[in-house]
Amino acid sequence: MLDLTTSVIRNLDLGHGNYLIEFGVPDSIQQMKPAQFFMIGTPGSEPLLRRPYSVCGLNGTFPDNQRGTAQVLYKVYGKGTRLLSGLGKGAELQVLGPLGNGFDLPDTGRRALLVAGGIGSAPFPLFIRHLAEAGHPAPRMIYGARSQGDLPLLSWFRDSCEEVLLTTDDGSAGEAGRVTQPLERLLEQGEGERLHLYVCGPDPMLKAVARLASRFDVPCDLALEAPMACGFGVCLGCVVPVHGDDGEVRFERVCVDGPVMPAQRMAW
Amino acid sequence: MVDLSVELGPLKLKNPVLTASGTFGYGLEFEPFFDLGSLGGIVSKGLSPRPRHGNPPQRIAETPAGMLNTIGLQNVGVDAFLSEKLPKLEHYDMAVLANVFGETEAEYVEVCKKLDGAPGLAGIELNVSCPNVECGGIAFGNDPRALASVTAACRKATGLPLLVKLSPNVTDIRETARAAEDAGADALSLVNTFVGMAIDVEARRPVLNRVSGGLSGPAIRPLAVHMTWQTYNAVKIPLMGMGGITCARDALEFILAGASAVQVGTSNFVTPTSAADLVNELRDYLEQHGFESVRELVGSLQVES
Numbered sequence: 310m311l312d313l314t315t316s317v318i319r320n321l322d323l324g325h326g327n328y329l330i331e332f333g334v335p336d337s338i339q340q341m342k343p344a345q346f347f348m349i350g351t352p353g354s355e356p357l358l359r360r361p362y363s364v365c366g367l368n369g370t371f372p373d374n375q376r377g378t379a380q381v382l383y384k385v386y387g388k389g390t391r392l393l394s395g396l397g398k399g400a401e402l403q404v405l406g407p408l409g410n411g412f413d414l415p416d417t418g419r420r421a422l423l424v425a426g427g428i429g430s431a432p433f434p435l436f437i438r439h440l441a442e443a444g445h446p447a448p449r450m451i452y453g454a455r456s457q458g459d460l461p462l463l464s465w466f467r468d469s470c471e472e473v474l475l476t477t478d479d480g481s482a483g484e485a486g487r488v489t490q491p492l493e494r495l496l497e498q499g500e501g502e503r504l505h506l507y508v509c510g511p512d513p514m515l516k517a518v519a520r521l522a523s524r525f526d527v528p529c530d531l532a533l534e535a536p537m538a539c540g541f542g543v544c545l546g547c548v549v550p551v552h553g554d555d556g557e558v559r560f561e562r563v564c565v566d567g568p569v570m571p572a573q574r575m576a577w
Numbered sequence: 578m579v580d581l582s583v584e585l586g587p588l589k590l591k592n593p594v595l596t597a598s599g600t601f602g603y604g605l606e607f608e609p610f611f612d613l614g615s616l617g618g619i620v621s622k623g624l625s626p627r628p629r630h631g632n633p634p635q636r637i638a639e640t641p642a643g644m645l646n647t648i649g650l651q652n653v654g655v656d657a658f659l660s661e662k663l664p665k666l667e668h669y670d671m672a673v674l675a676n677v678f679g680e681t682e683a684e685y686v687e688v689c690k691k692l693d694g695a696p697g698l699a700g701i702e703l704n705v706s707c708p709n710v711e712c713g714g715i716a717f718g719n720d721p722r723a724l725a726s727v728t729a730a731c732r733k734a735t736g737l738p739l740l741v742k743l744s745p746n747v748t749d750i751r752e753t754a755r756a757a758e759d760a761g762a763d764a765l766s767l768v769n770t771f772v773g774m775a776i777d778v779e780a781r782r783p784v785l786n787r788v789s790g791g792l793s794g795p796a797i798r799p800l801a802v803h804m805t806w807q808t809y810n811a812v813k814i815p816l817m818g819m820g821g822i823t824c825a826r827d828a829l830e831f832i833l834a835g836a837s838a839v840q841v842g843t844s845n846f847v848t849p850t851s852a853a854d855l856v857n858e859l860r861d862y863l864e865q866h867g868f869e870s871v872r873e874l875v876g877s878l879q880v881e882s
């Protein structure tokens with residue numbers, strides 16, 4: 310774990326409040342696993358707390374990156390993300406990482422199916438690269454969002470995945486409705502036996518996908534979000550209820566015990 | 578070479594910078610960031626007789642220059658602290674204080690007895706002020722008589738240096754400060770978090786699951802400095818000041834107001850090295866201003882009469 314002072318190399322505006330920021334990182338950070346994350350602080354005393362962001366890309370994830378960099382895909386929500394979006398080349402960042410556990414590759418005989426909701430697609434570029442490097446076939450992806458503009462990096466995903474199934478709440482791109490619709494159809498066709506679901510997005514989506522995974526008995530890993538103060542396990546602010554091995558419900562920390570947790574452990 | 582060492586009654590510290598309970602885990606979590614031996618000491622997460630799961634989420638909310646928490650005193654329990662955490666801290670040259678709480682006086686005493694004589698433990702800090710859990714301290718910290726009683730009972734239960742950590746959620750902190758002093762506390766820590774609340778106006782619901790929580794961070798610093806000054810002028814025992822400290826200048830406010838030592842809390846979350854950085858900044862300040870010892874500064878505030 311490093312706390313490094315680094316600087317912005319570029320901060321690409323992808324439209325509709327989505328940005329891809331790139332900053333310099335030392336070699337050790339290049340070993341990060343997909344869905345591991347950083348706590349990033351911007352210059353100035355406000356906001357007080359750093360914000361958590363998944364690693365989106367490292368050397369070689371995107372063709373046009375400089376070497377020795379990391380990329381974070383983010384959407385502007387409030388103070389912290391707005392400040393980040395205003396930073397230009399050379400601006401200073403405080404970056405703590407790598408944090409959390411990250412996605413593991415699927416077991417032999419199973420293929421990754423990525424399920425992303427909007428900005429929840431952020432951890433998947435690095436994951437797709439990891440799959441390719443490990444000799445796995447390009448994964449399929451179900452990518453849903455409120456509207457057409459909320460599907461950042463869509464063309465990159467289309468180039469890098471075997472297939473991208475789109476859904477939007479308003480029907481402006483792909484199928485009108487939720488990611489669970491195409492997912493349920495796939496699982497009803499009996500595809501579940503050969504799949505491992507990797508899911509990242511808003512809580513209601515995670516819950517709905519977890520229910521389907523349980524109904525069809527498909528392995529399913531969720532990349533969770535929680536409000537965080539520290540990101541490295543000391544504040545105990547980021548807990549979620551999970552079923553322990555003894556069957557009892559307990560609280561675990563999303564920042565160190567997660568952010569990736571198997572869907573069947575959740576005690577929502 | 579400036580002298581950073583301080584004494585709070587029987588508690589001797591090589592420098593006046595500690596980390597506050599609940600913001601530094603059990604210390605070990607910070608090993609990747611700096612040498613724990615550079616600190617004057619650390620205070621453990623609040624310990625209860627048995628492990629506690631704490632409150633359901635949402636447990637934290639950021640507020641202007643601060644944060645609210647309702648962690649609910651989640652902890653490993655005193656037994657696990659003694660067997661798993663404390664032995665790993667023994668080789669560091671710094672003071673380990675155990676923060677203790679209970680739902681009844683008997684529970685405080687039970688934990689103090691277990692801690693008494695533990696190798697490598699430098700002292701006990703009683704959390705009589707945590708506003709989070711229904712019976713977890715609020716009655717003790719806000720009622721001078723209950724506070725005196727629990728302090729006296731713990732005083733009997735342990736020969737270790739005993740600090741009482743005061744709640745700021747009182748009308749006059751001097752009353753509870755005197756009650757703790759008279760009951761045998763060696764020193765006082767102040768302050769714990771202020772009770773606060775944040776509301777999500779879109780959902781029209783409280784942000785925190787438990788509605789209200791403890792406010793910490795720079796937002797509370799002026800309040801905490803004021804209470805340190807008030808208490809310094811009301812009691813004779815030494816003080817350990819805290820509330821929103823992020824750097825040496827913040828710490829010096831408390832020291833000038835009468836604190837012999839300080840604790841760094843919420844700032845550990847933002848900048849994991851902040852307590853260690855503070856030690857160096859404090860040394861620089863003393864050198865630059867020509868002081869030989871930090872003790873010269875304690876309570877040295879100049880006030881026009």
Ligand SMILES: Cc1cc2nc3c(=O)[nH]c(=O)nc-3n(C[C@H](O)[C@H](O)[C@H](O)COP(=O)(O)OP(=O)(O)OC[C@H]3O[C@@H](n4cnc5c(N)ncnc54)[C@H](O)[C@@H]3O)c2cc1C
Nearest residue numbers: 360361362363382383384386387388389390431534535568
């Ligand atoms: C492990 C982890 C990884 C993350 N990775 C990424 C990432 O790669 N890219 C990214 O853009 N975000 C990511 N997030 C979420 C990101 O941390 C938040 O969006 C960010 O903290 C918001 O900060 P802010 O100051 O802009 O908003 P705040 O001022 O803190 O919040 C503004 C408003 O937005 C709401 N809000 C905040 N975050 C979200 C959210 N995620 N979804 C919906 N509403 C929200 C708040 O409730 C509040 O009402 C991640 C979170 C976690 C825990």
Ligand SMILES: Cc1cc2nc3c(=O)[nH]c(=O)nc-3n(C[C@H](O)[C@H](O)[C@H](O)COP(=O)(O)O)c2cc1C
Nearest residue numbers: 597598599623704768769793794820821822842843
């Ligand atoms: C997340 C969190 C957990 C805390 N847990 C405890 C605790 O277990 N016992 C205790 O006495 N104080 C606890 N505190 C209070 C701090 O020790 C400290 O008194 C307070 O936060 C003010 O200092 P600060 O503004 O520097 O954080 C906690 C504070 C925070 C933010």
Ligand code: FES
Nearest residue numbers: 540544545547564
């Ligand atoms: S964010 Fe502090 S423990 Fe997880």
